[in-house]
Amino acid sequence: MLIEIRPVARLRGEKAIDITPAVSEMIGALCEDSVDLAKVRLVCDWVQYKHNFRDVVDVRQISPGTSADQLEVAVDLRRAKDVDLRAAAREVLGYADRPDLLPRMPLEHWTAGSQSCIWDFNALYWKALGEWERATGQMYESALPGGESDARNQAAVRDLISDMFRIWDDLSERRSLPEELYVVELGVGNGNQAKAWLDEFVVMDRERGTDYYRRLHYLMCDYSQHVLDIARKNVTDHATKTSSVILDATKPTEALGFLRFKVFLVYISNVYDNLPCDDVAQIGGRHYLVETRAYLNQPDAEAIAKSISVEPAEVPNQISRLLRLGPELLAEASPDNFADTDAAVEFWRQCWQAVRLAERYVPIQGLDLYEVAPGVTGEMLRPQLEAGGDIRIHVTNGAVASFTDTIPLLHPFGRLVCHDLFTTDVMQNRTGFRGPGKYDGSVVNWCNGPLLAHIGSRKGFDVRFAPFAHRKGTNIITMTAQVRD
Numbered sequence: 357m358l359i360e361i362r363p364v365a366r367l368r369g370e371k372a373i374d375i376t377p378a379v380s381e382m383i384g385a386l387c388e389d390s391v392d393l394a395k396v397r398l399v400c401d402w403v404q405y406k407h408n409f410r411d412v413v414d415v416r417q418i419s420p421g422t423s424a425d426q427l428e429v430a431v432d433l434r435r436a437k438d439v440d441l442r443a444a445a446r447e448v449l450g451y452a453d454r455p456d457l458l459p460r461m462p463l464e465h466w467t468a469g470s471q472s473c474i475w476d477f478n479a480l481y482w483k484a485l486g487e488w489e490r491a492t493g494q495m496y497e498s499a500l501p502g503g504e505s506d507a508r509n510q511a512a513v514r515d516l517i518s519d520m521f522r523i524w525d526d527l528s529e530r531r532s533l534p535e536e537l538y539v540v541e542l543g544v545g546n547g548n549q550a551k552a553w554l555d556e557f558v559v560m561d562r563e564r565g566t567d568y569y570r571r572l573h574y575l576m577c578d579y580s581q582h583v584l585d586i587a588r589k590n591v592t593d594h595a596t597k598t599s600s601v602i603l604d605a606t607k608p609t610e611a612l613g614f615l616r617f618k619v620f621l622v623y624i625s626n627v628y629d630n631l632p633c634d635d636v637a638q639i640g641g642r643h644y645l646v647e648t649r650a651y652l653n654q655p656d657a658e659a660i661a662k663s664i665s666v667e668p669a670e671v672p673n674q675i676s677r678l679l680r681l682g683p684e685l686l687a688e689a690s691p692d693n694f695a696d697t698d699a700a701v702e703f704w705r706q707c708w709q710a711v712r713l714a715e716r717y718v719p720i721q722g723l724d725l726y727e728v729a730p731g732v733t734g735e736m737l738r739p740q741l742e743a744g745g746d747i748r749i750h751v752t753n754g755a756v757a758s759f760t761d762t763i764p765l766l767h768p769f770g771r772l773v774c775h776d777l778f779t780t781d782v783m784q785n786r787t788g789f790r791g792p793g794k795y796d797g798s799v800v801n802w803c804n805g806p807l808l809a810h811i812g813s814r815k816g817f818d819v820r821f822a823p824f825a826h827r828k829g830t831n832i833i834t835m836t837a838q839v840r841d
């Protein structure tokens with residue numbers, strides 16, 4: 357039996373938490389003889405997200421249905437003391453060979469993490485944000501690291517704009533600055549970031565007397581019409597300089613192809629960590645894709661069913677209708693189950709709170725056969741998967757797709773600047789839990805920085821990471837990509 361304890365900071369120092377009772381209870385449950393210990397890996401995480409997709413104890417089959425099958429037993433040390441751990445472990449271990457028989461209500465078939473319906477929940481959150489925020493009384497920004505978007509930080513914005521002005525001044529001197537100056541923002545949220553940027557731009561442009569504002573086009577892009585409408589209202593002072601574009605951030609050239617080689621700044625904050633993501637792993641020298649399946653625990657499914665007057669078996673169907681229609685239309689279509697939109701939103705919130713992800717490890721037959729994103733094969737993951745020892749990493753598929761489809765838009769002197777949660781060293785996957793977690797109604801997943809840097813470098817881009825410079829103690833990292841000198 358192999359025991360892996362992720363060495364998070366909380367395990368060390370004067371205020372270290374005592375993990376001995378949890379580990380001892382888990383070993384006690386495992387030694388009750390329901391599983392073959394020779395095949396077990398016990399993985400102990402500290403899941404820092406208060407709301408997440410995991411039960412305190414989970415079992416994951418490795419190579420299910422083959423002679424090489426093994427079992428991963430996962431425990432969340434943060435919540436271990438809140439439950440009868442031995443009983444929780446005993447329950448899931450009892451189903452180790454047949455997890456399909458656990459008292460759970462599946463919401464989908466086994467699939468790669470990026471294809472899970474949790475991403476439909478995520479998209480619904482942004483599309484129907486107004487209804488959600490009305491119900492919770494809480495704005496989405498308060499769930500972000502630091503309680504507000506770092507893209508609003510005035511000092512950070514000034515630095516960004518002055519760097520860009522330097523480049524424009526240079527090009528202008530050489531009579532090479534185009535008349536039209538394009539800036540693209542992907543994933544605009546409430547538009548606070550656009551407003552902060554544009555307000556500062558005007559001030560700095562006036563101070564310098566450069567008249568760049570007259571030539572500026574700021575394109576606010578998002579896949580949610582609702583979000584774009586809010587953002588648009590927020591930048592009414594700059595109405596003649598801004599346009600709103602509906603697009604999927606994972607394929608920006610579909611809408612913005614006309615801007616190829618023209619954009620001086622692509623500005624992104626807190627979006628990459630919100631795009632669909634698979635996990636892959638190397639265990640015992642073999643490569644695996646982590647397949648997931650969203651489910652509700654039976655008691656949660658029963659409580660939710662009761663609240664909308666249906667049988668528990670009907671809940672998955674109601675959830676898929678919610679994800680297709682949104683709360684307002686769902687309430688209109690099913691007045692017997694939902695008195696009004698608020699009732700449908702309440703149903704949505706209950707489901708989101710309860711939804712969990714089961715996981716299993718399925719062998720990848722060849723890394724070249726696994727697609728990270730269009731035009732990017734799993735071979736790009738090899739250096740990380742084979743960095744030494746067992747490892748599990750995020751593939752960050754949505755962010756990779758977005759990145760590779762955005763850089764063709766950049767002017768040769770343009771830059772992509774992204775504030776987000778990134779790992780910057782593959783070993784960080786061993787030393788902490790990197791998601792997915794739940795932020796209010798959306799998903800958060802740390803992005804694989806070394807992978808983006810590796811892919812960027814193959815395409816002639818220099819990709820750098822630096823801690824966000826304007827707020828102490830933050831996990832936010834600023835990624836900058838530009839054509840290599």
Ligand SMILES: C[S@@+](CC[C@H](N)C(=O)[O-])C[C@H]1O[C@@H](n2cnc3c(N)ncnc32)[C@H](O)[C@@H]1O
Pocket residue numbers: 482497505506507542543544545546549577578579580583603604605606624625626627630631
């Ligand atoms: C966490 S908010 C960040 C908003 C803003 N940039 C900030 O820092 O406050 C994520 C934004 O990305 C948008 N978004 C998420 N996935 C997207 C996708 N696939 N295509 C376009 N926009 C997306 C959401 O609608 C939302 O506006």
